[in-house]
Amino acid sequence: xxxxxxxxxxxxxxxxxxxxxxxxxxxxxxxxxxxxxxxxxxxxxxxxxxxxxxxxxxxxxxxxxxxxxxxxxxxxxxxxxxxxxxxxxxxxxxxxxxxxxxxxxxxxxxxxxxxxxxxxxxxxxxxxxxxxxxxxxxxxxxxxxxxxxxxxxxxxxxxxxxxxxxxxxxx
Numbered sequence: 001x002x003x004x005x006x007x008x009x010x011x012x013x014x015x016x017x018x019x020x021x022x023x024x025x026x027x028x029x030x031x032x033x034x035x036x037x038x039x040x041x042x043x044x045x046x047x048x049x050x051x052x053x054x055x056x057x058x059x060x061x062x063x064x065x066x067x068x069x070x071x072x073x074x075x076x077x078x079x080x081x082x083x084x085x086x087x088x089x090x091x092x093x094x095x096x097x098x099x100x101x102x103x104x105x106x107x108x109x110x111x112x113x114x115x116x117x118x119x120x121x122x123x124x125x126x127x128x129x130x131x132x133x134x135x136x137x138x139x140x141x142x143x144x145x146x147x148x149x150x151x152x153x154x155x156x157x158x159x160x161x162x163x164x165x166x167x168x169x170x171x
Contacts, residue, residue, distance in 0.1 A: 013039045013072075014057065019098055021045040029053040030070075034060045037114065039072045042098040050107045054142065058115035069116030069168060070142045071106075075099045075151035099151040109161045111142030116168035141166030 012035025017023060022045040029052065030037035037057035040047065054070030076099050142163045145156065 011035055012059070013037075015039070017041065017043045019043070021097060022047070024048045025052055026050045027052065029055075030057065031055045033057045036068055036072050036116075037070045039074075041072075041074050042076045043073075044098040044100070044102040047102065047104045048107075049105070049109060051109065053110045053112070054114055055110065055112040056114065059117070068114070069140055069144055070111045070114035070166065072140070072144045072146075073104065073156075074146040075102075075148060075154065099154075101153045103155045104157065106143075106156075106158045107160055111161065111163045111166055113165045114141045114167070116141045116144065116166075141168035144168070 012033065014030050014033035014035070015038040017038075017040045020040075020043045023040070023043060024046075025048070027050075031053065032055075035057065037054040049071070057068065057070055059068035143158075147154065
């Protein structure tokens, strides 16, 4: 959420997973998207991503929406029944199966020439993430992983992957 106006942030992504459990991708190429290649938001269980390619995914130069980078994974901030955590939105009370006890296997993948820089990084409109609020864009050119709040007992295994020529504001 945009914590200035309390509205959802618009972003571009080629392949988007939300509240999914047990995902398997093999031999998938995501290239030349005008945003992030693939986003996995509150996706739990066993996730296998093997022999996939994420290349040339970038936010358009003068775009007013966010996005960019190869693969973005986020475990949500709020835990179930935590009424002090988030405002009333779809993600403020997700079941813990989407934030804990997950296994991600990312193997034999190529992350090449993805760009996660944000367009307004040089002026005062770029907001540094803090507490439960954040703007994830600009972090991790090839792979960006956000683990927040009470996400527990998760395994992220990255093996035999290549990361070349990826650009990001952070990472």
